[in-house]
Amino acid sequence: MPSAPTIKEIARRLNISASTVSRALHDHPSIGLRTKTRVQQLAAELNYEPNQTAIFFQQRKTFTIGVILPELSEAFFSAAISGIEDMAGRHQYSVLMGQSHDEEEREKLIVSTMKKHRVDGLIISIAKNTKDYSHFNMLRQAGIPTVFFDRIPNLTDIHYVACDMVSGTVQAVKYLLGKGHRVIGMINGPDKLLASRQREEGYIKAMQKHRLKYDPTLVVSSDLTKEGTDKAMKKLLSLKRKPTAIVAFNDYVALDAVQFAVKNKYKVNEDLTFVSYANLPMSHYTAFPPVASVEQFPYIQGQRATETLLEILTSNAPADSPASPDHWKKVILESQLMIHNVE
Amino acid sequence: MPSAPTIKEIARRLNISASTVSRALHDHPSIGLRTKTRVQQLAAELNYEPNQTAIFFQQRKTFTIGVILPELSEAFFSAAISGIEDMAGRHQYSVLMGQSHDEEEREKLIVSTMKKHRVDGLIISIAKNTKDYSHFNMLRQAGIPTVFFDRIPNLTDIHYVACDMVSGTVQAVKYLLGKGHRVIGMINGPDKLLASRQREEGYIKAMQKHRLKYDPTLVVSSDLTKEGTDKAMKKLLSLKRKPTAIVAFNDYVALDAVQFAVKNKYKVNEDLTFVSYANLPMSHYTAFPPVASVEQFPYIQGQRATETLLEILTSNAPADSPASPDHWKKVILESQLMIHNVE
DNA sequence: TTCGGACAGACAAACGATTGCGCTTTTTGG
DNA sequence: CCAAAAAGCGCAATCGTTTGTCTGTCCGAA
Incomplete structure (x- = not known):
């Protein structure tokens, strides 16, 4: 009933004006100490809380960042959003989130919702x-940093x-070479994926460094x-x-x-050793865990993405000033091989 | 530069008034067809999008629900929030989320942030x-359904x-009894947890139904x-x-x-069989997976929680009218034993 | 011709907070 | 003691949209 005090x-x-109250609450210098304390005391008594929606509206800023991910139930992404939320919270930003389920249409819909909500910025991992x-261009036009x-x-x-x-792949292959393996296969993903190309590049690099020749038939794709x-x-x-x-x-x-x-009938990790890339936190509990895996640090990626966005937001750049050469921030983390201590 | 058209x-x-434009865009009957189309056409041309923050402010409604969970990287909760977001999205609600990391202080902080953001309602799984x-009471006072x-x-x-x-525990124990087991142990959680008491209750119930006597020493807690x-x-x-x-x-x-x-040196699943409760989606890939596990349907729980909240929100109840006996909605799902087809 | 109503649209207030400017009162310095 | 500066506060506009009420026009019926 006593709806929020304003x-x-x-x-x-x-018996004073609203502007005085506002300034008093903000400790504005032009307000006398007497009234300042009177105001602050009453505010505390009434349990006054500023109406953020009014402020958001007035300030054209929502202190909210939108996050769009393919699928929250994938461990990689839930770790990532965990990092995002932690970092955002640390800077008093809230997180509005949506999952695209790897569908372009849903992704577009969410982008539009986020735009309507006037999020200050967006973090996206695309479907x-x-x-x-086109939806990303709309964001740019709308001046929403992404x-x-x-x-x-x-x-x-x-x-x-x-x-x-x-880098992680190089480490992985080197590790196997170090263990005496000479014929190392790779089951790669679809060729068009950047992730696949990077894996192959790492494979080749490691081989070359060891002066071994690269046999393309050893790299198959699934x-x-x-x-x-299975086919792979x-x-x-x-062979x-x-x-x-x-x-x-x-x-x-x-x-x-x-x-x-x-x-x-292969003896896994005896006549056939596996190395993988980390997705599942528990994969080393499996029957035949990979002896090592390449970690991609989703939590840290989330954190860094948020930091990057916050930098952009606070550098209050005029949205479109790609004048400076370092305007487009590109943060690249190195993946890293984690060797599982198999007991 | 051409900041969002208003x-x-x-x-x-x-050359018409703002109110006319507003009504025209809402297809209000008191606006003539001529102007209606003129307005709608120009709006489309300019790529007009209503400023939601203004609307949120004016309507005292944000079409946003807050979600507070202990830890997003736990599979259970990430599945749950996935369900929440899907259901919310289906009803044009957005999701603001925060994780408490199982800390009371953070939980309180998030509650307060959510309140400031004027979320229409909250879904919480407590730390x-x-x-x-006390923070939950504040929510009630603020009239935010939770x-x-x-x-x-x-x-x-x-x-x-x-x-x-x-129910799930009963099924689990029955299943083991059906497999010929007569001495069935249980590693339970801390006594004070409701979850623990329910498991014990199920254990006892199943025993009684089979006219077997309940041996308390077989139920230990970890x-x-x-x-x-290990101690357990x-x-x-x-024994x-x-x-x-x-x-x-x-x-x-x-x-x-x-x-x-x-x-x-026990032969797992031969001289010692395990049944568990599902947390990890991949647990059946483990070396010795439980032969069956009790599923708690986190995704569905998330969905139902959201449905429940939306019902409350749309039944525009005056927030505090606990007059009706069925005011407090209590939805209880049955857990269910899932038998893993071990090949 | 005149009156009652439909119909189309305009006016203005309201939501809650911020902020530039201007006005009074006090204080200060010469 | 007086002018000028400083201090303390109020006025009013603003953000973009919605909505209740009021005005004006036109038509048909009495």
Whole structure:
């Protein structure tokens, strides 16, 4: 019933003007100490809280950042948003979030909702099959700064945070070479994915550094379904030079690949060793965990993306001033091989 | 530069009043067809979008629901928020989210932020150690409807959605009995947790239905750490009547328990069978997965919680009218045993 | 011809807070 | 003691939209 007390209410009770109350609450120098304390006391008594929606409206700022992710129930993204929220909260920003479920249409819808909500900025990891970038252009026109992360669109003039898979892959292959493996297979993802190209690049790099020649038949690709992975495994295991170790595109692929190997009577991690890329926090609890995996630090990526966005927001740049050469912030983290201490 | 076009701008260009434009855009009957189309056309041309912050302010409604969860990177909660966001989106509501990290202080802070943001309603799963409920009372005073889920405070006059563990536990124990087990152990959680009491209740119920006597020494409790679980296992395995099957409090506990069993040369799922409660989506990929687990449907819980909240919001009840007996909505889902087809 | 109503649209207040400017009162310095 | 500066506060506009009420016009019927 006693609907939230407003600044006017306080003004009325104290027989002063609303502007005075506002300034008093903000400790404005032009307000006398007497009235200042009177106001602040009454405000405390009434449990006054400024109506943020009014302020948002007036200030054209919502202290809210939007986050658009493909799928929250994927461990990678839930870790990422966890990092985003932590960092945002630390700077008194709130997080409005939406999941695209990897559908372009939903992604566009969410972008539009976020725009309507007047979020101050956006952090986006794009849907798998998003080909049309018109909604991102709308954002630019609307002057809403956007930072992409992990899954970034194929554009140059954008801010983004990503994790470079090359370094981690190099480490992974080196590790296997160090363990004596000479024939190392790789189950890669679809060629068009940047992530796939980086993995292959890392593979080749590591081989070259060890003065070993790169055998392309050892790198096969899976469409990431179980069937695709099975096919890939068949290919690898029917080679004359059969691999003694395999680098899998991710934990899901590794899981399927291991299963295939087991079915075909391979002794996993004895005659066939697996290394993977971390998606599942618990993958080292599995029956035959990869001996090592490349970590992509989703939580940290989320944090860095948020930091980047906040920098842009507080540098109150006039939205479109791509004049400066370092205008487009590109943060690249190095992936890192984590060796599991198998007991 | 051409900052977002407003209703005023349209009015100016068409030499009509802002109110007319507003009504025209809302297809109000008292506006002539001529002007209506003129307005709508110009609006489309200018790419006009209503300023939601202004509307939120004016309508005292934000079409935003707040979600407070302990930890987004826990699979259970990320599945839940996924359900929440899907259902909210379906009704044009946005989701503002925050994680308490199981800390009472952060929880209170987030509640206050959400209140400031004037969310229309809240969905909360409380932090583990929240003992003081004053922040929830503030919400009630502020007239913000709140639906609790899964982790609910010990209060009667609240809305909540939860999953009853009794039924699932009964099914689990029955299943084991059906498989011929007669001595069934249980590693339960801390006694004070409702979740623990429900599990014990289910255990007893199932025993009684099978006219078997309930042996309290077979139900031990763990503090959910690895050490606690090890201790619990020791207790169980040193009984004269040694259990041939164990119901573990959750997948994490099961993981630790299995590890303990393996170290002590038990043949898991042969001389010692495990059943658990689902937390980890991938737990059936583990080395010795539980033969069955009790599912708590986090995604559905999230959905139902959102539905419940939306009902309250649209029934535009005067916030505090606990007059009606069914005012406090209590939705209880049944947990369900999922039997893993071990190949 | 005149009156009652429909119909189309304009006016203005309101939502709650911020802020530039101007007005009074006090204080200060010469 | 007086002018000028400083201090303390009020006025009013503003942000963009909605909505109750009022005005004006035109038509048909009495």
